Amino acid sequence: KAGVTQTPRYLIKTRGQQVTLSCSPISGHRSVSWYQQTPGQGLQFLFEYFSETQRNKGNFPGRFSGRQFSNSRSEMNVSTLELGDSALYLCASSLRISQEYYNEQFFGPGTRLTVL
Amino acid sequence: KQEVTQIPAALSVPEGENLVLNCSFTDSAIYNLQWFRQDPGKGLTSLLLIQSSQREQTSGRLNASLDKSSGRSTLYIAASQPGDSATYLCAVRFANAGKSTFGDGTTLTVKP
Numbered sequence: 472k473a474g475v476t477q478t479p480r481y482l483i484k485t486r487g488q489q490v491t492l493s494c495s496p497i498s499g500h501r502s503v504s505w506y507q508q509t510p511g512q513g514l515q516f517l518f519e520y521f522s523e524t525q526r527n528k529g530n531f532p533g534r535f536s537g538r539q540f541s542n543s544r545s546e547m548n549v550s551t552l553e554l555g556d557s558a559l560y561l562c563a564s565s566l567r568i569s570q571e572y573y574n575e576q577f578f579g580p581g582t583r584l585t586v587l
Numbered sequence: 588k589q590e591v592t593q594i595p596a597a598l599s600v601p602e603g604e605n606l607v608l609n610c611s612f613t614d615s616a617i618y619n620l621q622w623f624r625q626d627p628g629k630g631l632t633s634l635l636l637i638q639s640s641q642r643e644q645t646s647g648r649l650n651a652s653l654d655k656s657s658g659r660s661t662l663y664i665a666a667s668q669p670g671d672s673a674t675y676l677c678a679v680r681f682a683n684a685g686k687s688t689f690g691d692g693t694t695l696t697v698k699p
Contacts, residue, residue: 475630504686514676514689527685561630572638573618573680576687578631 473498475564475579483585489550492582496543496564502526503545504576505537508559517560520545521567549584557586589614589681593690600667601698608662608693610677615655618680621687622651622662624673631676634662667697 476495484490496503505517516529520539537547543564549556559581566574592611600606610620619638623631635644635651637660643652650663664671674694678687 477630506689513691514678516686516688519686529686559628563631575633575636576621576678577633578623580630583628 475562475577477560477562477579477582479582480580481583481585483587484552485587486552486554488552489548490552490584491546491548492560492562492584494545494547494562494564494579496545496562497577500564500566500577501543502565502567502573503539503543504563504565505545505547506561506563507531508561508581509557514561517547552586554586557584559583589679589684589688591677591679591688591690593675593677593693595693596691597694597696599696599698602667602669604667604697605663605665606667606695608664608675608695610660610662610679610690612658612660612679612681612688614681615658616682617655618682620651620653620660620680621678622649622660623676623678625676625692626673634675664695667695669697669699671695672697 478493502521504519507515519527523539534550539545561581563576563578565576590613621636622634625631637653648665653660674692676692678689680687
Protein backbone atom coordinates (compact mmCIF):
# COMPACT_ATOMS: atom_id res chain seq x y z
CA LYS A 472 0.00 0.00 0.00
CA ALA A 473 1.55 3.28 -1.10
CA GLY A 474 2.23 5.87 1.58
CA VAL A 475 1.54 9.58 1.59
CA THR A 476 3.31 11.33 -1.26
CA GLN A 477 4.19 15.00 -1.50
CA THR A 478 5.45 16.96 -4.49
CA PRO A 479 7.71 18.65 -5.04
CA ARG A 480 10.23 17.63 -2.41
CA TYR A 481 12.22 20.84 -2.62
CA LEU A 482 11.36 24.35 -3.76
CA ILE A 483 13.28 27.58 -3.90
CA LYS A 484 11.27 30.78 -4.38
CA THR A 485 11.80 34.49 -3.94
CA ARG A 486 9.81 36.88 -1.80
CA GLY A 487 6.50 37.92 -3.31
CA GLN A 488 6.06 34.81 -5.41
CA GLN A 489 3.42 32.20 -4.81
CA VAL A 490 3.76 28.43 -4.48
CA THR A 491 1.51 25.38 -4.71
CA LEU A 492 2.31 22.14 -2.89
CA SER A 493 0.60 18.83 -3.52
CA CYS A 494 -0.25 15.90 -1.28
CA SER A 495 -1.68 12.50 -2.22
CA PRO A 496 -3.04 10.60 0.79
CA ILE A 497 -3.05 6.89 1.40
CA SER A 498 -5.71 5.18 -0.68
CA GLY A 499 -9.02 5.23 1.19
CA HIS A 500 -8.04 8.09 3.51
CA ARG A 501 -10.28 11.11 3.13
CA SER A 502 -8.78 13.37 5.79
CA VAL A 503 -5.71 15.40 4.87
CA SER A 504 -4.03 17.78 7.29
CA TRP A 505 -1.22 20.22 6.59
CA TYR A 506 1.48 21.30 9.02
CA GLN A 507 4.36 23.75 8.92
CA GLN A 508 7.56 22.78 10.71
CA THR A 509 10.27 25.30 11.59
CA PRO A 510 13.12 25.09 14.11
CA GLY A 511 11.70 27.96 16.13
CA GLN A 512 7.98 27.12 16.15
CA GLY A 513 7.98 23.36 15.86
CA LEU A 514 5.02 21.71 14.14
CA GLN A 515 2.12 24.09 13.60
CA PHE A 516 -1.27 23.04 12.23
CA LEU A 517 -2.36 24.80 9.06
CA PHE A 518 -5.67 23.19 8.08
CA GLU A 519 -7.55 19.94 7.61
CA TYR A 520 -9.64 18.87 4.67
CA PHE A 521 -12.21 16.11 4.70
CA SER A 522 -14.50 15.22 1.82
CA GLU A 523 -13.40 18.28 -0.14
CA THR A 524 -14.30 20.67 2.69
CA GLN A 525 -12.02 22.56 5.02
CA ARG A 526 -12.98 21.29 8.47
CA ASN A 527 -10.44 23.02 10.69
CA LYS A 528 -8.00 25.88 10.32
CA GLY A 529 -4.93 26.92 12.28
CA ASN A 530 -3.77 30.39 13.14
CA PHE A 531 -2.14 31.37 9.87
CA PRO A 532 -2.76 34.42 7.66
CA GLY A 533 -5.05 34.27 4.66
CA ARG A 534 -2.03 33.94 2.35
CA PHE A 535 -2.15 30.26 3.23
CA SER A 536 -4.98 28.41 1.54
CA GLY A 537 -5.79 24.93 0.40
CA ARG A 538 -8.24 22.69 -1.30
CA GLN A 539 -9.09 19.05 -1.67
CA PHE A 540 -10.23 17.23 -4.76
CA SER A 541 -12.78 14.46 -5.17
CA ASN A 542 -9.98 11.85 -5.17
CA SER A 543 -8.84 13.21 -1.75
CA ARG A 544 -5.64 14.69 -3.15
CA SER A 545 -4.95 18.06 -1.60
CA GLU A 546 -3.06 21.17 -2.51
CA MET A 547 -1.95 24.08 -0.42
CA ASN A 548 -1.08 27.47 -1.79
CA VAL A 549 0.97 30.24 -0.28
CA SER A 550 0.73 33.63 -1.94
CA THR A 551 3.05 36.62 -1.57
CA LEU A 552 5.81 34.57 -0.01
CA GLU A 553 7.78 36.00 2.91
CA LEU A 554 11.19 34.95 4.23
CA GLY A 555 9.49 33.52 7.32
CA ASP A 556 7.56 31.04 5.18
CA SER A 557 10.73 29.00 4.73
CA ALA A 558 9.91 25.69 6.37
CA LEU A 559 9.24 22.02 5.94
CA TYR A 560 5.59 21.58 4.94
CA LEU A 561 4.15 18.24 5.93
CA CYS A 562 0.88 16.66 5.07
CA ALA A 563 -0.77 13.83 6.94
CA SER A 564 -3.61 11.55 5.97
CA SER A 565 -5.89 9.60 8.24
CA LEU A 566 -9.00 7.50 8.20
CA ARG A 567 -11.32 9.89 9.95
CA ILE A 568 -14.21 7.87 11.31
CA SER A 569 -16.05 10.72 12.98
CA GLN A 570 -15.37 14.04 14.68
CA GLU A 571 -14.39 12.12 17.81
CA TYR A 572 -12.65 9.11 16.34
CA TYR A 573 -9.54 9.57 14.24
CA ASN A 574 -7.33 6.72 13.27
CA GLU A 575 -3.55 7.04 12.94
CA GLN A 576 -2.09 9.99 11.09
CA PHE A 577 0.45 9.03 8.45
CA PHE A 578 2.84 11.70 7.25
CA GLY A 579 4.46 12.29 3.91
CA PRO A 580 8.15 13.13 3.47
CA GLY A 581 7.45 16.84 3.30
CA THR A 582 8.23 19.68 0.94
CA ARG A 583 11.20 21.81 1.90
CA LEU A 584 10.42 25.41 0.89
CA THR A 585 13.17 28.00 0.88
CA VAL A 586 12.24 31.65 0.32
CA LEU A 587 15.08 33.94 -0.71
CA LYS B 588 -4.70 26.86 26.55
CA GLN B 589 -4.15 23.33 25.27
CA GLU B 590 -0.44 22.58 25.29
CA VAL B 591 1.87 19.59 24.96
CA THR B 592 5.27 19.48 26.65
CA GLN B 593 8.11 17.03 26.22
CA ILE B 594 10.97 16.96 28.69
CA PRO B 595 13.89 16.57 28.33
CA ALA B 596 14.58 18.22 25.00
CA ALA B 597 17.57 15.92 24.46
CA LEU B 598 18.70 12.62 25.88
CA SER B 599 21.87 10.59 25.33
CA VAL B 600 22.15 6.97 26.47
CA PRO B 601 24.51 4.04 25.86
CA GLU B 602 23.36 1.21 23.62
CA GLY B 603 21.32 -1.46 25.36
CA GLU B 604 19.78 0.82 27.97
CA ASN B 605 16.04 0.90 28.59
CA LEU B 606 14.64 4.42 28.55
CA VAL B 607 11.47 6.43 29.01
CA LEU B 608 10.38 9.51 27.11
CA ASN B 609 7.77 11.80 28.63
CA CYS B 610 4.85 13.75 27.21
CA SER B 611 2.61 16.03 29.30
CA PHE B 612 -0.60 17.70 28.20
CA THR B 613 -2.74 20.34 29.84
CA ASP B 614 -6.29 19.07 29.22
CA SER B 615 -7.52 15.58 30.05
CA ALA B 616 -10.30 15.76 27.45
CA ILE B 617 -8.56 14.12 24.50
CA TYR B 618 -9.53 11.89 21.60
CA ASN B 619 -6.14 10.24 21.17
CA LEU B 620 -2.39 10.55 21.57
CA GLN B 621 0.13 9.47 18.95
CA TRP B 622 3.90 9.00 19.16
CA PHE B 623 6.13 9.64 16.16
CA ARG B 624 9.79 9.55 15.33
CA GLN B 625 11.45 11.94 12.95
CA ASP B 626 14.86 11.51 11.39
CA PRO B 627 16.73 14.68 10.35
CA GLY B 628 15.16 16.35 7.34
CA LYS B 629 12.52 13.65 6.99
CA GLY B 630 8.81 13.30 7.59
CA LEU B 631 7.25 11.76 10.68
CA THR B 632 6.95 8.01 11.16
CA SER B 633 4.03 6.82 13.25
CA LEU B 634 5.06 4.61 16.16
CA LEU B 635 1.98 4.11 18.34
CA LEU B 636 -1.53 5.51 18.62
CA ILE B 637 -3.43 5.38 21.91
CA GLN B 638 -7.15 6.12 21.77
CA SER B 639 -8.76 7.95 24.67
CA SER B 640 -10.33 4.74 26.00
CA GLN B 641 -7.02 2.85 26.07
CA ARG B 642 -4.27 2.79 28.70
CA GLU B 643 -1.37 1.47 26.66
CA GLN B 644 -0.16 0.17 23.33
CA THR B 645 2.80 -2.00 22.45
CA SER B 646 4.78 -2.56 19.29
CA GLY B 647 7.97 -4.58 19.41
CA ARG B 648 10.42 -2.89 21.78
CA LEU B 649 8.10 0.10 22.24
CA ASN B 650 5.39 0.55 24.85
CA ALA B 651 3.34 3.69 25.24
CA SER B 652 1.09 4.44 28.19
CA LEU B 653 -1.61 7.03 28.69
CA ASP B 654 -2.89 8.55 31.95
CA LYS B 655 -5.48 11.15 31.06
CA SER B 656 -6.22 12.13 34.65
CA SER B 657 -2.64 13.25 35.23
CA GLY B 658 -2.17 14.50 31.66
CA ARG B 659 0.79 12.26 30.94
CA SER B 660 2.03 9.71 28.47
CA THR B 661 5.28 7.81 28.43
CA LEU B 662 7.08 6.01 25.62
CA TYR B 663 9.23 3.14 26.88
CA ILE B 664 12.00 1.90 24.61
CA ALA B 665 13.60 -1.40 25.59
CA ALA B 666 17.17 -2.39 24.78
CA SER B 667 17.94 0.80 22.86
CA GLN B 668 19.99 0.61 19.64
CA PRO B 669 21.93 3.27 17.67
CA GLY B 670 19.21 3.06 15.01
CA ASP B 671 16.74 4.42 17.59
CA SER B 672 18.54 7.77 17.44
CA ALA B 673 15.96 10.32 16.24
CA THR B 674 13.61 12.98 17.51
CA TYR B 675 10.52 11.59 19.19
CA LEU B 676 7.34 13.64 19.07
CA CYS B 677 4.02 13.19 20.76
CA ALA B 678 0.82 14.61 19.32
CA VAL B 679 -2.39 15.04 21.26
CA ARG B 680 -5.78 15.42 19.63
CA PHE B 681 -7.69 17.46 22.21
CA ALA B 682 -11.45 17.14 22.20
CA ASN B 683 -13.15 19.86 20.16
CA ALA B 684 -9.81 21.28 19.03
CA GLY B 685 -10.10 19.99 15.47
CA LYS B 686 -6.38 19.36 15.18
CA SER B 687 -3.42 17.58 16.71
CA THR B 688 -1.11 19.60 18.97
CA PHE B 689 2.52 18.53 18.94
CA GLY B 690 5.18 18.74 21.59
CA ASP B 691 8.60 20.07 20.63
CA GLY B 692 10.08 16.59 20.80
CA THR B 693 12.90 14.79 22.58
CA THR B 694 16.05 14.21 20.55
CA LEU B 695 17.46 10.81 21.47
CA THR B 696 21.04 9.75 20.81
CA VAL B 697 21.99 6.14 21.44
CA LYS B 698 25.74 5.70 21.56
CA PRO B 699 27.32 2.41 20.41
